[in-house]
Amino acid sequence: MIQDATDQYIATILAHYPLAGKKVLEIGCGGGRITRDLARYATSVLATDPDGKALAKARAAVTAENVTFRQAPSGVPEDLPPASFDLVIYTLSLHHVPIGAMTASLEAAGRLLRPGGAIMVLEPGAEGPFMEAKQRFGIGSGDESREQAAALSAIEELTGWTVGPTIHFETAFLFSDEADFFASKVPNHAQLPAERLAEIRTFLTPYKTAEGIVLRGGRRLNVLTRS
Template sequence: MNRLTTSNVVPRIAESASLSGKKVLEVGCGKGFRTAELLRYCSSLVAIDPDKGAIAWATTGKWPETVAFQVGSITDPMFPKASFDVVIFTLSLHHIPEAHMGLAIHNAVSVLKPEGKIVFLEPGSEGSLLEAELLFGAGDGDERTQRNFAYEVMTTHPRLSFRKEFYEEERFRYPNIRLFREHLTPKLGGIEEWLRFLVKHNLELTAKRRVDIFGVK
């Protein structure tokens, strides 16, 4: 991912969803940190995000020809039917408005080839990063309602058939308060409280991640 983060989540997705040699669509790529890691495992990748600033940032980097970034939302039809072997939502389903989550999954199913897979990487409900989100309004703050709703939508969607679920931990190293502030933009508390919190956690925060893999009906 980036220099602050260590995680085994993408290698495990690659193995469990058999990414090798596959055409992949990443939904909600943001600035492309996870895109770079996913690209090591598949044959080509299209990465979409409606955030123009994030895509502009991502495309300033040097990328191989096997990746394409596009500004766009999974709630709009963007690709022909049967374009991809695997669609991966990377921490993005819970960011889609509740009323549109089902449509997002419907569109993801439409662009999949027969026998394709849909993967949802979502935040889990444990870890000191979640504590920082709740205590300091860090990151996107308290998203527990949207996360639970996203899980309900994916596990009850009529076009998805459940294959596999697993958990992995991500670790975020913050050697100083400047990086903590830049990365997590805390909205509550102050430097002393943030520092106490970071020291208590040995300058490293953890986040449980849940991965769900589905086939399509």
């Protein structure tokens, strides 16, 4: 699987925030897919994630000298000095923060920003066949609509911050074939009933191309600045 096959994440980020000369804190780096692109433009990137296995994968994939990886159980490191960064970016991670802790996480991120800094929140949208497959078949992390709605509410209700317009865009997931799709997104497929497997294969058929299976997923971006 190739995530974000057409590099829409970094293109959208750059269109709404200049990374040149900036120190960036990335919350929820996962396997480092977006970290790699942030490092190409920012002065430095501190990439965090609570998952040690994901961090090991990210360290292997991203070897840029201006990137540091760190495990942070709560997402935002608790021992960093205030005003350390120009940008804090949640890369598809705010909805993974426990709902009751989302506001506190954003507030902690804000304390780490220099004057004029910004919080950028990148979250899944609801559009596109990839998101439909998550909801219908529970692929990947499954239906997270409740958590995503809570993340949006936390952003909109954050005291002392102005939320910029929501930027909607799509990213593409490229799978070489059905086997790649099932291995990447349905690891328990061997235990599924034959009827369920057939239903998933029928769903995938319209998205088969000469390059492979292309599923697009909606994404949303918000930039928060101090009021």
